[in-house]
Amino acid sequence: MATAPKPEILAAFEAAKGFMPVDEGLALYTAALDAGRLGLPLLEVGTYCGRSAILLADAAREAGVTALTVDHHRGSEEQQPGWDYHDPETVDPELGLMDTLPTFRRTLHRAGLEEHVVALVGRSPQIAKIWNSPLGLVFVDGGHTDEHANADYEGWAPHVAEGGLLVIHDVFPDPEDEFTGQAPYRVYLRALAGGAFTEVSASGSLRVLRRTGAGI
Numbered sequence: 762m763a764t765a766p767k768p769e770i771l772a773a774f775e776a777a778k779g780f781m782p783v784d785e786g787l788a789l790y791t792a793a794l795d796a797g798r799l800g801l802p803l804l805e806v807g808t809y810c811g812r813s814a815i816l817l818a819d820a821a822r823e824a825g826v827t828a829l830t831v832d833h834h835r836g837s838e839e840q841q842p843g844w845d846y847h848d849p850e851t852v853d854p855e856l857g858l859m860d861t862l863p864t865f866r867r868t869l870h871r872a873g874l875e876e877h878v879v880a881l882v883g884r885s886p887q888i889a890k891i892w893n894s895p896l897g898l899v900f901v902d903g904g905h906t907d908e909h910a911n912a913d914y915e916g917w918a919p920h921v922a923e924g925g926l927l928v929i930h931d932v933f934p935d936p937e938d939e940f941t942g943q944a945p946y947r948v949y950l951r952a953l954a955g956g957a958f959t960e961v962s963a964s965g966s967l968r969v970l971r972r973t974g975a976g977i
Contacts, residue, residue, distance in 0.1 A: 763787035763964065764794055770819045773872035778864060779812025781930070788964035789900065789928060790816040796898035796926045797824025804896050804920075806885050806913045807903035807930075808832035810861050811868035817900065818874040826897065831881045831888055834862040885909075889916025896920045901948065902930040910944035911951075918952065919977050927958055927970045 765771060765787055774786055781789070793803050793816065803817050808830040821828040862882065869875045881888050885903055899917045903909055921927050929952070931945045949968050952958045956976035961969040 764791045766790055766816060766819050770815060770872065773868075774812060774815045776871075777812040777815060777868045778810035780809075781813050782965060785930070785965045785967040786813065786816055788962065788967050788969065789813060790820055792926050792928050792961075792969045793817050793820030793898055793900075794823060797821060797826055799897040799922055799925055800824070800826060801895055801897035801922055801925065802827045802829050803898040803900075804829040804831065804917065805900040805902060806831045806917060807901070808834070808861070808865055808880070811865040813900065813902065814865070814878060815868065815872050815874060817898075818869065818872070818877045822874065822877045828878045829881060829896075830865075830878060831883070831885050832861070832865075832903075833884050834865065834882060835859050886912045886916050889913075889920075892917075892920060894920070895922040896925060897922060898926045898928065900928040900930070901945070905931060905942045905944050907942075907944045907947065910948045914948045914951065915977075918957070921972045923972055925972050926961070927952060927972065929968045929970070931966050932963075932968045933966055 796803060797820055803821050805817055808814055814830050818828040869878055899921050901913050903913045918927055929945055929949045932949045933943060933946055936943060952970055957972055957974050958970035959973045961971050
């Protein structure tokens with residue numbers, strides 16, 4: 762059963778820009794609390810404006826660990842001008858490019874969670890290449906092309922500690938149900954087929970897998 766955060770945290774989550782529904786957010790929060798018991802950082806790939814980061818940060822605060830966010834803050838493919846998920850308010854008027862970093866920082870400030878988050882600003886594969894520490898949880902919610910989703914998996918899944926969790930968002934088994942491509946679903950299948958991860962739970966399009974072995 763999903764665990765609910767304090768009312769003020771849930772209210773901040775619901776008020777933040779983003780696309781994650783409440784039921785999936787509660788499932789993520791429950792997973793983050795579980796993973797936090799390992800005493801290792803919790804990391805998300807794909808931050809946008811910080812909606813899910815609120816829940817990870819609050820879970821990290823409860824566990825006495827740090828939440829890490831990885832994002833270049835220029836927006837994923839489906840968030841660019843001309844796409845259904847584009848928000849003109851996220852465009853830097855001087856550069857004409859998306860920049861979600863200021864909104865993300867305001868989101869954390871309003872939720873009172875700034876001190877519990879370290880924001881890693883850059884491309885996920887570049888940061889993953891220089892990362893060398895185990896993680897209690899990796900939440901994959903970045904680009905939805907096969908190239909980007911696979912790169913996120915290959916870069917970060919190996920860092921999930923034994924007993925830690927890999928959480929994948931936007932897993933749509935039925936092509937008619939998906940809205941940004943089935944790359945996350947294919948990554949989910951890949952993770953299970955590799956033998957390193959076992960499924961723990963499913964809530965909407967959110968899948969929670971536990972690392973139980975090698976094989977990534």
